Amino acid sequence: MSQALPPNAYERQRRVARTLRDVGPMAPPALRARIEEAIERAEQRRRRFLSPQRLALAGALASAAIALAIVVPGRDGDATVAAAADLSLGDMSMPAPKPAAGRPQLLAARFEDVAFPNWGHKFGWHAVGMRTDDVGDRRAETVFYEHMGHQIGYTVVSGRPLAPPDDATHVSKNGVHVLLYRDPDGRQVAVFRRGGRTCVLSGHVMSRHTLVKLASWKGDGAVDFTA
Amino acid sequence: MDATRLPDHMDRLFRAAYALCGTRHDAEDLVQETYARVLRRPRFVRRHGDLAYLLRALRNTWISLARAATAVPMAPDSLEFVAEPGGDPAAGELDARAAYTAIFELSPPLRDAIVAVDVVGLSYKEAARALEVRSGTVRSRLFRAREQVAGQLEAVSA
Numbered sequence: 001m002s003q004a005l006p007p008n009a010y011e012r013q014r015r016v017a018r019t020l021r022d023v024g025p026m027a028p029p030a031l032r033a034r035i036e037e038a039i040e041r042a043e044q045r046r047r048r049f050l051s052p053q054r055l056a057l058a059g060a061l062a063s064a065a066i067a068l069a070i071v072v073p074g075r076d077g078d079a080t081v082a083a084a085a086d087l088s089l090g091d092m093s094m095p096a097p098k099p100a101a102g103r104p105q106l107l108a109a110r111f112e113d114v115a116f117p118n119w120g121h122k123f124g125w126h127a128v129g130m131r132t133d134d135v136g137d138r139r140a141e142t143v144f145y146e147h148m149g150h151q152i153g154y155t156v157v158s159g160r161p162l163a164p165p166d167d168a169t170h171v172s173k174n175g176v177h178v179l180l181y182r183d184p185d186g187r188q189v190a191v192f193r194r195g196g197r198t199c200v201l202s203g204h205v206m207s208r209h210t211l212v213k214l215a216s217w218k219g220d221g222a223v224d225f226t227a
Numbered sequence: 228m229d230a231t232r233l234p235d236h237m238d239r240l241f242r243a244a245y246a247l248c249g250t251r252h253d254a255e256d257l258v259q260e261t262y263a264r265v266l267r268r269p270r271f272v273r274r275h276g277d278l279a280y281l282l283r284a285l286r287n288t289w290i291s292l293a294r295a296a297t298a299v300p301m302a303p304d305s306l307e308f309v310a311e312p313g314g315d316p317a318a319g320e321l322d323a324r325a326a327y328t329a330i331f332e333l334s335p336p337l338r339d340a341i342v343a344v345d346v347v348g349l350s351y352k353e354a355a356r357a358l359e360v361r362s363g364t365v366r367s368r369l370f371r372a373r374e375q376v377a378g379q380l381e382a383v384s385a
Contacts, residue, residue, distance in 0.1 A: 012377035013370065016326060019380070020345040023323035025306045027241035031255045032234070035262045039233050042266040170309065175235040193234060 026170055032177065033163060040160045040196045079136030081162050085189045085202040087142045088153020092129025097143065105223045111141035111156045114195045115225045119145060119214060125152070152203030152211070162198045164191055173216035180208050190215050195226035233262065236278050240285055243342045247289050249331045251306045260292065261285045279353040282343060286357070322380055329379035333372055340368035341376065 006012065027035075097109035099118050107116040107127055119125040125145040133140050135157055142155040168179035168191065179191040189202040190211035201211045217223070240261065244254035261284050308320045330338055330346070343354035344365065351369075355362040 006374065009374070012381075013373045015322075015380065016341075016373040016376045017345050019322045019326050020341070021348070023308055023310045023320055024238075024242040024327075024346070025245050025251075026309050027237040027258065028251070028255065028306075031241070031258060032237055034259060035237060036234055038259075038262060038266055172238055172309075177234065177238070 026172070029164055029166075029168075029170070029179070033161065036161050036193060036196070043196055079138045079157065079159075079162060081165055081189070081191050081198065081200060082183065083135045084140055084155045084157050084162070084198065084200040085153075085183060085187070087131070087133050087135070087140060087155050087200075088144070088151075088187075088202045090131055090133070090142070092144055093131040094129060096127040096129050105219050106225070107143065109141070109143060111139075112158050112195070112197050113226055114156050114197050114199065116143045116154060116156075117214075117217065117223070117225065119217070122217065122219075123147070123214065125214065150203065150205055152201055152205060152214075155200045155202075156194070157198045157200070159197075161193055161196065162191075171212050173212055174218055176216040176218075178212050178215050180211065182208075192216075232277055233265070233281075236281055239278065239347050240281055242346050243282060243285055244289070245306070246327055246330045246338065246342050246346055247286075257285065257289055257292065261288045264288060276353070278347060279349055279357040282347050282349065283357045286339065321383065325380055325383040326376050329376040330372070332379075333375060337368050337372035337375065340365050341372035344369050345373070 097107040097116065099120075100106040100108045100115070104121065105118055107118045109116045109130060116127070118127065120127070125147040128144050128146045128151070130141065130143045133142065139158040140155050142153045145152050145154065164179045165181050168181040171178045171180060176192055181189050181191075183189055183202070186204065187202050188205050188208045188211055189200065190208070192199050192201075192215045199215070201215055203211075205211060218225075237258070241254060241258050244257040244261075245251065248254045248257055261281065265281065265284050308323050310320075330341055333341065339358050340354065343349045343357055344351065349357060351362045351365050354365045358365065360368075
């Protein structure tokens with residue numbers, strides 16, 4: 001039995017597909033935070049399980065650790081995204097890391113299994129120095145980049161993800177979910193997760209899209225920052 | 228399945244859940260429960276097969292939670308609709324909201340097809356595997372689903 005196509009069937013089909021592809025609801029930040037925390041806990045469990053040193057004690061110790069993680073809420077001290085963003089105001093205390101051997105898209109600096117990118121060849125943002133700090137009860141490492149007189153800091157914070165600011169704008173690009181806001185000093189701040197860690201890019205830039213571009217860059221999928 | 232890639236799919240999965248459940252609250256519950264189940268029992272998934280696997284898990288979770296039986300009409304809520312970077316500016320929020328309402332009112336087989344292909348972005352082949360039907364079945368259901376949704380969009384525009 002043949003069915004007559006309605007007029008403009010192709011256009012009608014295309015309109016629906018285009019609408020659903022281009023516009024839609026985003027996962028609310030609170031849901032995102034809950035799931036990322038669950039993923040992080042699962043990853044921690046997996047790492048413990050796979051560790052040869054701990055394999056013999058896996059049963060008792062992992063159970064106790066998991067139980068503690070569930071029962072005792074984690075203390076963040078005063079570790080906040082804003083405090084991490086402020087680290088880009090500090091002085092550099094170490095020289096800039098060199099490009100990683102054999103992986104020119106990355107720097108030879110890595111913190112908590114997250115490698116720092118080498119944006120010099122692609123975007124002109126060259127690493128000029130770095131520093132390490134404590135943010136509340138967390139460790140943090142910052143690499144500073146410069147381009148045409150502007151400076152930004154890329155900070156990776158240890159431990160489970162920090163809660164994002166409530167008033168941040170959400171942007172998704174190349175599969176990277178970036179939260180954007182402007183701090184009281186007028187600096188643009190971009191917050192995203194990489195390898196389960198909170199990453200903060202901040203500085204005085206002409207456009208916040210610069211930070212989105214840098215945060216979401218994966219070299220067309222060729223760069224794995226956590227490998 | 229690489230757990231570090233799981234957050235990358237959250238927005239698409241949330242859209243699928245919203246299309247299935249019709250409310251923000253139920254969609255959040257469904258996505259959270261889906262991730263909890265996937266994390267409890269991780270599977271080996273082929274590279275690039277994550278999204279199809281997650282959609283299948285979402286659909287199974289939705290069925291097991293019996294949301295379909297207790298579904299209530301989709302109600303307007305405060306959920307923010309966002310255009311993808313580089314998306315067509317002509318595809319407006321009004322159209323998208325109407326489209327999601329129309330999807331929610333489709334029969335389950337048609338709804339599954341349009342959610343898998345147009346909302347989540349799977350290929351016909353991936354959608355067929357996720358929904359456990361033939362690729363041709365996905366195409367025909369998708370065509371009918373889009374036709375019905377297009378009718379709703381035209382009614383909104385009129």
